[in-house]
Amino acid sequence: MRGTLFAATIVALIPLVLVIYYLLHKGLSLWFTSGFFTTDPTGSFFGNPGGIRSAILGSLVIVALATVISIPIGIGVALYLTEYGKQSWFANTVRYFVDVMTGVPSIMFGLFIYIVLVTSRFGGSGYAAWKGAVALALLMLPIVIRSAEVVLLLVPSSLREAALALGAPRWRVVFQVVLPTSLSGLLTGSLLAIARGMGETAPLLFTVATAFGLTFNLNSQMNTMPFLIFTDITSPRAAIQNIAWGTALTLVTIVLIFNLFARLIASRSSA
Amino acid sequence: MEASATTVSGGRSALERSPAGRLPDRVLKWGLSGLAALILILIVYFFIRLVGQSGHVFSTYGLNFVFGNNWDVSRNIYHGGALLFGTIVTSVIALIIGVPVAVASAVFINELCPRRLRSPLSILVDLLAAVPSVVYGLWGVFVLAPRLLPAEKWFASTFSFIPWIGGGVPQLYNYFIAGLILAIMILPIVSAISREVIATVPQADKEAALALGATRWEMIRMAVLPYSRPGITGGAMLGMGRAIGETIAVVLVIGSAPKIGSHLFAQGYTLAAVIANEFGEATGIHTSALFAAGLVLFVLTLIVNVIARWFINRGSHGTRGTGATGMTIASGPASEH
Amino acid sequence: MKPRLIALTATALALALVVAACGSSSKTTNGSGGSSGGSSSGSGTINGAGSTLAAPIYQQWGSTLKGQGLTVNFNPVGSGAGQTSLAAATVDFAGSDPSLKPSDKAKMKGAVLQFPVAAGAITVSYNLTGVKSGLKLDGPTVSKIFQGTIKTWNDPAIKALNPGMSLPATNITVVHRSDSSGTTQGFTTWLSDVDPSWKSSVGEGKDVNWPTGTGGKGNSGVAAVVKQTQGAIGYVEQAYALENGFTYAAIKNSAGSYVLPTIPNTSAAFLGITVPPDLGISTINSPNAGAYPIVSQTFLDAYKDPCKDGGASSGTAAALKKFLTYAFGAGQQTLGAGSSQLPYAPLPSSLADKDNTQLATMVCNGSAIS
Secondary structure (H helix, E strand, O other): OHHHHHHHHHHHHHHHHHHHHHHHHHHHHHHOOOOOOOOOEOOOOOOOOEOOHHHHHHHHHHHHHHHHHHHHHHHHHHHHHHHHHOOOHHHHHHHHHHHHHHHOOHHHHHHHHHHHHHOOOHHHOOOOHHHHHHHHHHHHHHHHHHHHHHHHHOOOHHHHHHHHHOOOOHHHHHHHHHHHHOHHHHHHHHHHHHHHHHHOOHHHHOOOOOOOOOOOOOOOOOOOHHHHHHHHOOOOOHHHHHHHHHHHHHHHHHHHHHHHHHHHHHHHHOO | OOOOOOEOHHHOEOOOOOHHHHHHHHHHHHHHHHHHHHHHHHHHHHHHHHHHHHHHHHHHHOOHHHHOEEEEOOOOEEEEHHHHHHHHHHHHHHHHHHHHHHHHHHHHHHHHOOHHHHHHHHHHHHHHHHOOHHHHHHHHHHHHHHHHHHHHHHHHHHOOOOOOOOOOOOOOOOHHHHHHHHHHHHHHHHHHHHHHHHHOOOHHHHHHHHHOOOOHHHHHHHHHHHHHHHHHHHHHHHHHHHHHHOOHHHHHHOOOOOOOOOOOOOOOOOHHHHHHHHHHHOOOHHHHHHHHHHHHHHHHHHHHHHHHHHHHHHHOOOOOHHHHHHHHHHHOOOOOO | OHHHHHHHHHHHHHHHHHHHHHHOOOOOOOOOOOOOOOOOOOOEEEEEEEOOOOHHHHHHHHHHHHOOOEEEEEEOOOHHHHHHHHHOOOOOEEEEOOOOOHHHHHHOOOOEEEEEEEEEEEEEEEEOOOOOOOOEEOHHHHHHHHHOOOOEOOOHHHHHHOOOOOOOOOEOEEEEEOOOOHHHHHHHHHHHHHOHHHHHHOOOOOOOOOOOOEEEOHHHHHHHHHHHOOOEEEEEEHHHHHHOOOEEOEEEOOOOOEEOOOHHHHHHHHOOOOOOOOOOOOOOOOOOOOOOOOEEEEEEEEEOOHHHHHOOOHHHHHHHHHHHHHHHOHHHHHEOOOOOOEOOEOOOHHHHHHHHHHHOOOEEOOEEOO
């Protein structure tokens, strides 16, 4: 029996190994191409197809903005649920709705932002990086809220009560006792949400579109790694298809690093 | 209030905070409540816009949109029954393949494997969720689909007596490949939740079984699995919820044929895939139809999620329902829809 | 302490990135996207979306024009999506293979100009061991294959067109597009033209109800399936067929000759067709005797007044005009049969002239663009 279950575990891990192997096989050589990380895609059919710099930086910028939006709001809502709302009908309704949000397909967030922000040309632009960031933030928000709530609940009430008994006002208890105690857990949850955001394609399809050149202008179209993979793989030119694989390897590596980092912090802080 | 040693002017107790001192607390409370309310408003607004955009197609076709079977873009006919069929079929295939493997790995990691291996193995299984779905989709297109085609052909001809499973001519992109990729994607979430749930089985139950002379495996079968069944079922349903909404990986390997496929290895289509393929082009009633497909998806995942939560809450006796499993549900698997 | 440090560092980095992004919006040489805030006339950024057939062209031109200070972002989402984006004014120009129908024009925010830019052949590519070249097919036969009535390669109908060629009994696997596409539109328009039974049972469009076959996403998806499947047949744009070294059939044209999709034969499709006043030409089933019959034209569509209707700034409108001028001028030199040219048919000079005349009518808020 033990053997069967062991085999099942190995079977579960086989796809991971195969996918990573295939990515390395198709994409690793791209990492050693000169200019892969330092130049932007050129779009040129014949000449040098360029690198993926604008995609990497674009992804980082958009996810950074999504993080800045979703993490404070997410932790704030979680704080509300644990400190004030507790089991009130309002808090339970919020929890239910957050659960609903976790189940929404990510493409729907993209479409939502598309009809609310893109077609209305909100902010003077059609497709824009910040709009994609908002779509990603919507995606990341429920993850942050759920994981933060779990972590905040783990803070022993004795700590809170001790602080209150010493005369600290509620807000002090929150900022100087609850948050610092749960910091590593909050960090873990946030890192996992960020890792999720980096790998998403669907929310970006109809909100950010793409650009070749490097730009930091949030109100314009911007290149991103998932989008680059999705479009480059359809190019007739083999060299550009290879770039898609190199980008896929880069993306998976970044996401894996975030994940491992998060789990490292989680296992370090828990007994 | 009587004046006493602990009162100050205004009759407040000296231990009470001054109104000015309470201000930051009030600001914090109302600020955080506002954020929570924001979430509610956002979802409601999302739902309203979704319904608004879908209205056109529902008023034209009514429930035929959901259950009729004729998705013909060039003639502007939108009956999405085949899409719903494809969504459900691929998700069921994902469950049939993914859940046993996930539970088996969870049992192994928690109960049977050497202590030192526990952490690395669980991290590895969770890493399955870190691969972006576009990568899974491409791997499916270039590696899985072509490599499995000969095996599918052998299977279809050997088992041709089983209706729907065998007997057809396997296509390169079909329900099975899509279901298999989905199985890989839901594996981490089902495994993570199963592990959490199995870990909450009381030690006393397990020791009692062993004391009665049960073997390791019998102990698992008699004490661990029955106890964890509700929680594991909940986890499986959450996995199904993810499978239902998965877009990018499926759109690359499903074959995109808006028909009800006649066998397991036939091409099909799903609600999520049709949105990804056709949204950029759509105008008028076509757009409305795609939003309506999204609405159906939304409702489906809602139902599945509610059922899942109920199972999980039922299963975590003693521990706070969403608490123990909340972290893993929310933060663990990062698979994309 | 350590997690706190990490958290602080991460937050600082995130904020720094965001501040950098906001702060540099005025400094970046790319200008702002879409049509907000302009830079000096003739330079800046314009955004387009649409045809995957023409995507390699616009991307190549964008790469060349970058050196002249003009950034062109083209999103290859398909002709229909391009039209929809232009109608929503989320892009400055659209690439569309089919010409604009009156119903399409009605959806736009204002008057739209369409400019023929080039033409690309749609090859009927196949994968059949032993049959490397020389396969001849005509319209009705292709139609029957794609309808599923002709199921094997050694069918009498195919044999009749190819006497002397040994054809195996392999099953035919039809491959078509799973996503909406101008290429599908071109192919099905031709099929409707040459076979009335196709027209009545399936019809034409960017997306049709295929009676049989596997769907691949994008040209490369179709190409991938054809490559991997013995006995497969699919319709693939010339650029993809050439890049992948596909074998394709010679198709019978309107004059009765069997023609291969070479560049000269594709260019021949431009000759002899009628040019309507709005330049909405069609090169499908061209009357020219030497033309390959399945040639798809491709257009660049833009608002006649991009400032008023498309929300563009005057700088963006000037950049758009510069791009279009290049498209009908120096850009045409990049298309052709040469080894360093893109495998598309360039415009005949008469059409390029008409394009330039029409371009001169483009205005910004009523006044001419410099």
